[in-house]
Amino acid sequence: MSIRQKVPVVIIGAGPSGSVAAAILKQHDIDCIVLERSTFPRFSIGESLLPACMESLKKANLFDAVNKAGFQFKNGAAFRYQGKYTYFDFTDKYTPGEGTTFQVQRGPFDKLLADEAQKQGVEIRYQHTVTAVDIEPKQPVLSVIDEVGKPYQIQAGFILDASGYGRVLPRLLDLELPSDLSQRKALFTHVTDNITDSLASELNYDRDKITIYVHPDNQTVWYWLIPFSNGVCSVGVVSTPDFFEAYPDDEITALKQLTSEEPHLKQLFKDADFCHMSGTIGGYSANVKHLAGSNYAMLGNAGEFLDPVFSSGVTIAMKSAELATDTLIRQFNGEAVDWQKDYSEPLMVGVDTFRAYVEGWYDGRFQNVVFFENAHPEIKKKISSILAGYAWDISNPYVANPQKRLSTLAEICSS
Template sequence: MAEQGTYDVIVIGAGPSGAVAAASLVRYGYRVLVLERQHFPRFSIGESLLPQSMAFLEQVGMLQDVVEAGFQHKNGAAFCRGYDYDFFDFRQKFSAGWGTTYQVQRSQFDKTLADCAERQGAEIRYGQTVTAVSRHDAGVVVDVLAETGEAYRMEAGFLLDGSGFGRVLPRLLQLEKASTLGARLALFTHVEDRIVDPRFDRNKILITVHPFVPEIWYWLIPFSNGRASVGVVLPRDRFDEESMDRLATLQGYIAEGGMLSEFLSNALFDTPMRKLEGYSSDVERLYGDRFVLLGNAGEFLDPVFSSGVTIALKSATLAAATVHRQLQGLNPDWQQEYEIPLRTGIDTFRVFVEGWYDGRLQDVIFANNKSEGVKAMISSILAGYAWDSNNPYVSEPARLSTLAELCRG
């Protein structure tokens, strides 16, 4: 196998976590190589950003590129159940920081970030698949298969896995473990939405709950070009690929969606359907000897609150700073400096995801008697500020159960 050189850091995956980590490390002065299996632009799910993400993009000099890309402005999240409707304005939140963000076609968004990382000095190689990883005292050895069929080997002082749902290192190093969240799948597509209904706010993601089966929900994410991402999330046992058509299933559920069905009454379904299942994942640990897992490569909860990109960017900035300290010989405590801080926010989101599916959070969202102060605290978490320990629902996420009882009362 050909030897092709040594870098300070190798990053697997050029998605948001990989691009931001690479840009951060380049800013610290390291030689960084990013190995990406696909070619950009390419389709990806996770199209509604959270305002907390903007701070991370600003930190690595990517914000201006995103602002100039022409994405759909987003200032909150709206919720619908039949014809019950409420919304959270992220500009009216408990935590300090960004209150607006964007809804993005990930093909364009991810390429924007990757191109920015490349301009800053990271080297990105597309069409490259990591096939094996080994470690030695000085760092890591990565075996790569190029799309041309050439196999080669690279070395680095540290390895970051930002491969997302590809989960390269969890598979190669046997780090995967079963998620505690239920087995669900998503059916989704892009449409020409043709929405003219004045009740619909394009500046907000719309999350709709099925009026009779509350564990079934839909997303409607409008883009800036008159198109939208539309999907339904179902318990795994409610869809059979052999006997059920994907498009007919999605449209059938939309027809039962109350206000949502009226919003999409003129929509043109002109794009092939996609399915994603088994997406909730977990790992035994997020770091090890000379490697760290970023974003979805480590843990993915659920798409309901669009937390994936925010967690990915948070993990990238935390990991880059900790890798820097390690490469400087400072012997960082990865548990205290990376895993525990990252899991603080993940665990907050987890409580809200669990509360969504067991009904507690839905009772809060659709309650008529929410105080403005409590609504601002919930809005902060929905905006991505799941690491703000000043928020009582971050410092003590179990408060959600008490709040749900009060709202029911």
């Protein structure tokens, strides 16, 4: 099989991390080709962005397009459990930076980012599937099948894997490791919610925030409710796989039953129309042996995915695109770089911060903090920063030492 083309960088996947990485590289006159196996728009979960994402979009010159697109405004996160209600205002946070963001249906959002990257000069090849990778040569070679089924090879100076749940390089290079987080399953759908302004006011429901519900009888089970600007919302339920065995196999029937078990959701959804697609995803927490080598790096979910509870997935994806391209630009400029120290370790600062709070959510420590009624304003600002996605700000003590700080705070809140 002949090599069709040689290119400085190949990016696998045109999702948020791929589009952000490609746009940043283009700004620095580094040519790249993006190989995307599907066509856009296509469905994906991960629909509630965090304000930190806006900082990444600014660096990629993608922010203005997103800001003008009419997506649902978001300024915080609300939490409900057994009649308790609390929220975090992302504009009232410790770390500087954007304090608002958007809730997006990923089909049009991802397409918007990819289209804008193309307008900046990025080449995206849709329906091109990577089937094999040889990383042994100094410039690795990818085997690809194009949109009409014709195989070809492309040689790259460097590969960025932004394939998300497809996890192309971990799968092809045997880099996958089991996650140390418990395996969970998400059951989800889109709903035409028919929530009137009067009903929202009566029930103290704020469309400008994602709402996280804790199941009234099981604190390890939680719901997300993400409203969009078109009267549709995303609703999902997350628990261990065995929890769902007690519910009908039909996803919509199961979701109707589960949402009726949460009193506030039941009232909100009294006129909802469950007429949209539904789905499940399980075993999504993942890890890898390493995040980068001398001529490749994994971005976002391709490297590690934690849990959807704090909407960290897209934030980690975009931050990884920033860190990887910063390192790659230096390497292409002839600087000596260490991918472990310059990319993997900085990225893991935020990943491990999110991990601490995910673990704390499921073991109850962070729920004690979230629902504590007498929160100290300055501490709440620091926690709000993390929930807003600023999990790399080590000046925040709840980032610099997340496990110890969370445990201490949880103990105070539960005493």
